[in-house]
Amino acid sequence: MLILWLALCLSLLLPGCSPAGDRGAPLRIGSKAFTESVVLAEVAAHLAREQGLEVEHSSGLGGTRLLFEGLRSGQIDLYPEYTGTLIEEIFSGEKLSGLPALRRALEREGIRQGPPLGFNNTYVLGMQRETAERLGITRISDLRDHPELVLRFSNEFMQRADGWPALSRRYQLPHRDVRGLEHALAYEALENGSIQVTDLYATDAKIEKLGLRRLEDDLGHFPRYDAVFLYRAELSQAQPEFISRLAELGGRIDAARMTGLNARVELDGQSESRAAAAFVSAEFDTETTAKRKNVARQILLRTVEHLRMVAVSLAAAVLLSIPLGILAARRRRLAHPILGAVGVIQTIPAIALLVLLIRPVSYFTDELGYPQAVVALFLYSLLPIVRNTYTALVSIPPALRESALALGLPPGFRLLHIELPLASRTILAGIKTAAVINVGFATLGGFIGAGGYGDPIFTGIRLNDYGTILQGALPAAALALLVQGLFELLERWIVPRGLR
Amino acid sequence: MFELQDVTKRFDSTAALTGLSLTIEPGRTTVLIGPSGCGKSTLLRLMIGLIVPDAGRIRFGDAEFSRRNVLELRRKLGYVIQDGGLFPHLSARDNISLAARPLRLGRDRIERRIRELIELTRFPEDALDRFPGQLSGGQCQRVSLMRALMLDPEVLLLDEPLGSLDPMIRSQLQEELRAIFRALEKTVVLVTHDLSEAGYLGDTLVLLRDGRIVQTGTYQDLLHAPKDPFTSAFVRAQRRDLDPEGEAPC
Secondary structure, rough: OOHHHHHHHHHHOOOOHHHOOOOOOOOEEEEEOOOOOOHHHHHHHHHHHHOOOOEEEEEEEEHHHHHHHHHOOOOOOEEEEHHEEEEEHHOOOOOOOHHHHHHHHHHOOOEEEEOOOOOOOOOEEEEEEHHHHHHHHOOOOOOHHOOOOOOOEEEHHHOOOOOOOHHHHHHHHHHHOOOOOOHHHHHHHHHHOOOOOEEEEEOOOOHHHHHHHEEEEEOOOOOEEEEEEEEEEEEHOOOOHHHHHOOOOOOOOHHHHHHHHHHHOOOOOOHHHHHHHHHHHHHHHOOOOOOOOHHHHHHHHHHHHHHHHHHHHHHHHHHHHHHHHHHHHHHHHHHHHHHHHHHHHHHOHHHHHHHOOHHHHHHOOOOHHHHHHHHHHHHHHHHHHHHHHHHHHOOOOHHHHHHHOOOOOOHHHHHHHHHHHHHHHHHHHHHHHHHHHHHHHHHHHHOOOOOOEEEHHHHHHHHOOOHHHHHHHHHHHHHHHHHHHHHHHHHHHHHHHHHH | OOOEEEEEEEEEEEEEEEEEEEEEOOOOOEEEEEOOOOOOHHHHHHHOOOOOOOOEEEOOOOOOOOOOOOOHHOOEEEEOOOOOOOOOOOOHHHHHHHHHHHHHHOHHHHHHHHHHHHHOOOOOOOHHHOOOOOOOHHHHHHHHHHHOOOOOOOEEEEEOOOOOHHHHHHHHHHHHHHHHHHOOOOOEEEEEHHHHHHHHHHOEEEEOOOOEEEEEEHHHHHHHHOOHHHHHHHHHHHHHHHHOOOOOEE
């Protein structure tokens, strides 16, 4: 019986996983959550469209692991990466030296690497120029004499094999309490003086603009970060023209160029797509135009995406949670394990859960983003609904329970006509809690490119653009209120009159 | 009608009933009476199969409660509890007809039966569509009684049906209950702690103490032919306020 229900819940979750269906399988491009990666991905997207391919760009996905995992399991076809990241991070256990070794390692995973694009976007440490001058700091080694400085690094840098732990060992840096900070927030923190040192990319558009000083890597700690495109091996056969076009990019983007492209987006407020289009037109002498974005349409689209995530996950959660709650209430021996299990799910950090789900979900669908977000939302919805169902059922007064028994009512009839109606208000409150939490939580789907209101929020954080953040945050808040109101109406309809 | 033989029931380590034997005569009103904790409600709950005895047998007619026949037997028994046990989410009408619904009796038959019952209990017709929260205590007990009588059971079991009503309504309902019991000519088992109520409504009184029967007999037997010092003590305690030579009630 339970297995049947489980099957039903899964069937609800999974067909919803391929919203687009199989319409000629578009080229799926991914990019990381920083401007340069998005711009490079857009360059590739323009080249692909030029070849008549349909392109889906999941922009601003959260982190290397996510993208590499997505590429390996076939949820994306292509994304821009850096050789240093691959050697130090993905293949850190193998001590690869040189590009040929890296190429072979990638080939084993069914992944190919295009030629280096022409710039080395290595990590640098940056400081406000005046601060650096005042303290006489020009090299990373100089930081050793200033343990009082506040160092904050991007979360990725904190974790990387060549990141903070290795750097501090190599340079014998004395700083304690060094923590992670969202990259885009670090500039503001530098400007207002709450931090003094952070990690930057060599092609970072803001270095000049904000008057930052790059600290010299005097011990040669950081490896080379040559930008390359990674793509699935089968793409060479499937789209040879596109791949050879992509190869032509090799050596054509130097550091100055890349910094310029980054600046167009971050300082001049152009969209990544426009900046990339301008580059491709100039470089390949073709007509490429960026699609103009209609804000109202975008918000509408995101609302639909967002609602869909919440509705599908919630429906599946209701279908599973209410029977689970009933089971826990009926068989008290099972109450502890059931409530314990759904409780434990709740303790998994949201972003970790999203990343953990990539692999298992990839067995059911090739899509990255939406399905993982829906499954995560589904899992988080279980606790409030199961717990409320269980609590409502076990707290039905014994006199009522016995009255139903004494009337000779069959068990199924008792459940349907007595116990569930008596519990309806509390169960509905559980569903409401889950729904409202889901509306907020679904914005984290932006981290893995699930669409919805999370998309502008994550983009806004990346570009340090409050307007864009609000385009996601405001509708999300409004939607949460709306959902709350909707459930109050629903309560009037579902909860029996005698209980109100 | 009911035949109890050597029935013992314990809750955890406390004995609620010990080796109790009792025969309920058909067509008569038997009242189980005694101080609180004497086991009278437990006895009633055993008779409707809400709990099972640890030892001994309970026969209803020719049958004993088992997993298979429990629903069927309960339909032959009507059960009314202290506060009515009405379902707050159902109107009076739906509470009354509840037991008939799984049996798929026709709507007309149910409606006819409800008419008979409101006439019997003198329940105002316009209150049928109210919810329990909108009814008075006396009305709730009437609805509870009608619900118990819906399927025209062979036996009516009542556990302190008037226990939480105020004295005026209580005495009025006592009169009505007696009239109803007479009109129905059914076997009735009623639990109360009030001796005058027991004497007024019951043909046979069963006095219980600590899970055992102290004395069985009529009201007059208990009053005038006590077989046990406890009987006299119980009667004295209950009649103190009526006895001109006793102390004034506090």
